[in-house]
Amino acid sequence: MSAIQIKQEDALSIKFSHQIAMGQSRSLDLYFALPKEMGIGPQSLNEEEYYYSAIVGRRAYFSDGLHLPLVQSRFASFTKRTVEEFRLYLNLFAYQFAVAVENDTKELQRLTEAEQFYPALAEVTEQLSGLLKKFRRSEPADPKWKSYFENADNYLSWFCEQKLLKLLAHGPRAQGFNEVAEACLALCRAENNYRNDRRYNSAQTKADHNRISNKMLLLRRLIQQGVVLKEELKPLGGGLKKFINGLATGLVMLVVSALVIEAQGVFSGFTLSLVFALAVIYGFREIFKEDIRNVMWRKIQRGRPRWSRILRDTTSQEIIARQLVWLEFMRPQDVPTAVTEILKRRHRQNKVDVEFLHYGIHTKVSEEGFLAGYDTISEQVVFSLVPFARYLERGKSKVYREVDGKISNDSAERRYQVNLVLVYREGKGQYHYARYKIVMNRSSIIEISKSELPEELLAVSG
Incomplete structure (x- = not known):
């Protein structure tokens, strides 16, 4: 069974991601149990507005690993491929490279201890250096292919440099890891010099941070062409x-x-x-x-899908997958029995009245129409919790303590626990479940942890 991951994305957002193979049918349901004291319900939050403003999905072709599978195996014989095929395979590698860098650096940003942060930073720096070198060894000699390679090379070089500099700027400070920081800075300087030597960007573009940022956004969109699937969303x-x-x-x-x-x-x-x-x-x-x-x-x-979505290959216009999407507040009596049983395992102090917000997505992947050599698509969906947080109270209470006759106090922040139950089903197979606890305040998610399930229920892998 394919692994399904749920993790924190930004300060106030979570992301679930999974891969679906050609010909598969899959249903995913997420049940958010929102404490009524948060003030979130059908009267205060419009489901349709929340869907369009706070739920962002990204669906693209997927290939396992980040070990240059495309560059090493599919770029081996350029003479046997057309320009369009070369561009598609190049874009797929560059896109997955960029997504992997995003994921790894976001994991690093959450490390607050220097003893954990800098060894992980050293590993990421070494990996990026090696991957960029291998990628560039596959540079084509034919001028008609060279421009596509240079666009991807320019973007990946700049993107890796920016992510590493951001990590150094916001990472924990420590005296004993100067060598790691210097190695990371050395790679950043080397990439900057590399782009200058290749004359990828004009002097005016490099001098203006707005121009360089917008140019790289354009290059990002270019490498997504043919890789990210075209979406046609229709309200039902x-x-x-x-x-x-x-x-x-x-x-x-x-x-x-x-x-x-x-x-x-x-x-x-x-x-x-x-x-x-x-x-x-x-x-x-x-x-x-x-x-x-x-x-x-x-x-x-009630209970009906709200939207249908068609995913198309942007080059061939072939239909790759069809989806039905649900988003609604549910009455407690309409919540599946297994979900209710899972939530009964909460600690007594957490058994409060809740509002149930249900997000469901059913996907049917086509058995044909895929880009040659690929049989899997990846889906990532990000839920912003900002619309939830705006209703929350700011922490105002004080906690007092006495030490040696002196009384001091500390401000205590107001925290809320949202329970999330994931229900997964492959085709007509058995249901699998997972429960997560999301602890948050008005400004950020404090923690996401996975909880135990009743023994009779099957757990989701991930």
């Missing part, structure tokens, strides 16, 4: 929603018409009292029509 239920709007309006008009007829019987003739009564009736119609429509829509929409 548009026709059903129009039907509900019409039905709600019709029901309200029946009541209004009955009240108007009754009012005409009560008030003989066209009087000021009749006009006032009609105004009140039509005013109540506008108030209740919206409420009735929303209640009916929520009841009918």
Whole structure:
């Protein structure tokens, strides 16, 4: 079974990632148990707005490892490949290289102890140096291929330098690791000199941090071409929603018409009292029509997918995969029994009333249409918790202590625990589960830890 990983991405975001092979069908469901004291629910958080503003996905072709599988095995014979094939394989390697650098450096940023940080930094520096050298040994001689290589080489050189400098700038300070820091800086200087010697960037571009940053963003988009799958997202239920709007309006008009007829019987003739009564009736119609429509829509929409997504190869336009996406607040009685049983294992102090936010995604991968030589796609989805955090209270309490007759106090931050249950199913196979505890405050995620499951349930690998 494919491993599924859930980890912290930034200060207030989490990411889940997995790989899906050609012809596979997979369903993933995430149940966020949000304590009601956080103030997050269907009244305060619109699911559709949250989906478009705070959930970001990235889906691309995937190849195992970062040991130059494409450069060493598929670039071996340039004469047997077209320019377009060369560009696709080059872009795939450069893209996976950049993603791996992002993942490794983010892991390093979370290390606050110098004894852990600098050995890991030394390892990453050595790996990057070796990979860049091997990559450049595969530089093509043909001018029609050379420009594509230079774009990728320019971006990877600059990107690696920036990530290493960021690590050094924000890493823990320590006197005993000067050699590691100097080796890292030496690689950064070497990459800067390398780009200068190759004349990859003009003097004006290098002198302006805005221009160099925007140029590298452009190069990043160029190397993603053909690798990142094109997404076509379509909201579902548009026709059903129009039907509900019409039905709600019709029901309200029946009541209004009955009240108007009754009012005409009560008030003989066209009087000021009749006009006032009609105004009140039509005013109540506008108030209740919206409420009735929303209640009916929520009841009918409950449990249905909200969006469909088609993933296409950007070059051939072949359909690679189809997805259905759910996002909704659930009633406790609609939550699967196994999820409820998992959450019952919480400590007594954590058994508080919660709101359940469900995110589900069902993927069916095509058996054909893949880029030649590849049979797997990778999916990464990032959930921003910023919309959750804005409702949280800031820490204001004080904790007092006495030592030798002197009283001191410390400010205590307000923390919240969000429970996350992941449910995984491959095709028509058995369900697998995982539970995570997310401890957060208003400004950041403090910790993400994996919890034990009941013995009778199968655990997700990852």
